[in-house]
Amino acid sequence: MKRLTDAHPPGPGRRTYLDGVRAAAPIGVAALVFGVSFGVLARAAGMGRVAPVVMSATTFAGSAQFAVASILGAGGGLVTAIVAAVLLNLRYGPIGLSAATTFSGPWWRRALSAQLIVDESWAIAQQDDGRLDRHLLVGAGLLLLVCWTLGTAIGAFAGDLVADPEALGLDAAFPALFLALLWSQVRERSRLLAALGGAAIALALMPFTGPGVPIVAASLACLVGARKPS
Amino acid sequence: MTAVWISVIVVGLATIAIKAAGPLLLARRTPPPRAQGALEHLAPAVLAALVVTQTLGGSNGGFTLDARIAGLAAATGAILLRLPLLVVITVAAVTAALVRLVG
Numbered sequence: 127m128k129r130l131t132d133a134h135p136p137g138p139g140r141r142t143y144l145d146g147v148r149a150a151a152p153i154g155v156a157a158l159v160f161g162v163s164f165g166v167l168a169r170a171a172g173m174g175r176v177a178p179v180v181m182s183a184t185t186f187a188g189s190a191q192f193a194v195a196s197i198l199g200a201g202g203g204l205v206t207a208i209v210a211a212v213l214l215n216l217r218y219g220p221i222g223l224s225a226a227t228t229f230s231g232p233w234w235r236r237a238l239s240a241q242l243i244v245d246e247s248w249a250i251a252q253q254d255d256g257r258l259d260r261h262l263l264v265g266a267g268l269l270l271l272v273c274w275t276l277g278t279a280i281g282a283f284a285g286d287l288v289a290d291p292e293a294l295g296l297d298a299a300f301p302a303l304f305l306a307l308l309w310s311q312v313r314e315r316s317r318l319l320a321a322l323g324g325a326a327i328a329l330a331l332m333p334f335t336g337p338g339v340p341i342v343a344a345s346l347a348c349l350v351g352a353r354k355p356s
Numbered sequence: 357m358t359a360v361w362i363s364v365i366v367v368g369l370a371t372i373a374i375k376a377a378g379p380l381l382l383a384r385r386t387p388p389p390r391a392q393g394a395l396e397h398l399a400p401a402v403l404a405a406l407v408v409t410q411t412l413g414g415s416n417g418g419f420t421l422d423a424r425i426a427g428l429a430a431a432t433g434a435i436l437l438r439l440p441l442l443v444v445i446t447v448a449a450v451t452a453a454l455v456r457l458v459g
Binding site for chain 2 (some may be wrong): 144149151152153155172173174177180181184185186187190191192194196198204205207208211212215216217218219220221222223224225226227228229233237239240241243245248249252255256257275291292294295296297298299300301302303304305306307308309311312316317318320321322323324325327328329331333335336337340341344345346349350351352353
């Protein structure tokens with residue numbers, strides 16, 4: 127298979143961490159504002175001020191954190207909250223597998239780098255041949271981690287001052303990012319099939335399962351590539 | 357220990373373990389060609405699922421149809437016009453915000 131790296135931002139030579147930071151900057155703004163709203167929501171749900179910030183810095187996975195805060199806030203119980211969050215984050219199993227050969231060095235360094243994987247950093251680091259650029263992933267992941275944690279702290283400690291991310295339309299920014307990055311990935315027929323399969327599986331399961339499960343199941347659509355070694 | 361801190365610690369440790377599993381298990385091992393082929397098709401499959409769930413998903417599962425759809429439609433136009441990523445994201449957000457403002 128031909129490597130089509132030229133579809134990404136130009137520049138001679140290899141990408142740097144700074145390129146990753148730059149690529150993630152627009153979505154970092156959205157992550158910051160959503161971090162604020164998580165901080166506000168978590169505090170209103172009785173999580174206090176420090177726990178939400180600790181959670182953003184360690185769990186670093188927006189949808190799962192929102193699930194925990196809203197379930198605890200609604201009196202839904204500890205086990206329900208934990209199960210919902212783990213289901214939402216299960217997709218990082220297959221996503222982590224796809225990133226496995228991207229990282230190098232001793233085990234603790236690979237495990238630490240893997241913590242910078244979130245949907246957005248992983249999406250930004252995609253190369254058109256299905257491989258990942260480590261510098262883009264780490265740079266983007268670091269920026270998003272800072273934005274998300276800082277936003278949470280602002281929301282938890284300074285709350286109320288801040289705008290509603292949905293009124294700003296920021297919830298539409300995330301699917302737009304994913305669609306734009308998907309676009310450059312599906313020029314090849316087998317990749318297009320994987321995308322259509324993933325979308326179909328997600329659509330079919332959404333009415334019946336909790337959030338999280340459709341994405342994990344959709345990852346199975348990658349098997350269309352199993353017959354086509356490159 | 358309160359339920360809040362238990363959930364922060366348990367969810368945190370579980371997420372850290374899930375994220376680290378792949379890079380630790382596949383360490384220095386090149387997967388067989390077929391598995392490699394599948395992994396190289398994971399991005400389009402998962403990205404497409406993320407587009408679907410983040411555009412149509414409700415916070416408690418199921419579907420919620422709202423201004424995000426208009427945002428994504430506008431983003432599609434911007435992508436077809438080959439506008440830069442920053443513009444695509446901004447167009448989506450501004451469109452969704454305007455639809456909510458009017459609607």
